[in-house]
Amino acid sequence: GQSLLTVQLTDADSAANGAPFRLEIRGDGASAFTFDPMLNLITTRQLSYTEQREFHLNVTAFDVHGLNTTCPLTVSVKKQSR
Numbered sequence: 001g002q003s004l005l006t007v008q009l010t011d012a013d014s015a016a017n018g019a020p021f022r023l024e025i026r027g028d029g030a031s032a033f034t035f036d037p038m039l040n041l042i043t044t045r046q047l048s049y050t051e052q053r054e055f056h057l058n059v060t061a062f063d064v065h066g067l068n069t070t071c072p073l074t075v076s077v078k079k080q081s082r
Helices: none
Strands: 003-006 022-027 033-035 040-043 054-062 068-076
Touching: 022 033
Parallel strands: none
Antiparallel strands: 003 040, 022 054, 033 040, 054 068
């Protein structure tokens, strides 16, 4: 897949919790994306501008003890110029 962005995580109470982190993606079309081991968001299939122009997702980060936070993420698909 194509790499879209890299996530960097910090944990305010990392002495007691922290890494390793686990990321989960939810939302309409979430199956089109995954995170690789380096926390890069990558596509799992080719995205089509004519099929879906935006994906409205929620990314939840979990620390080693399951504490979590969620962040909204919008992925815009650009029209391919020829």
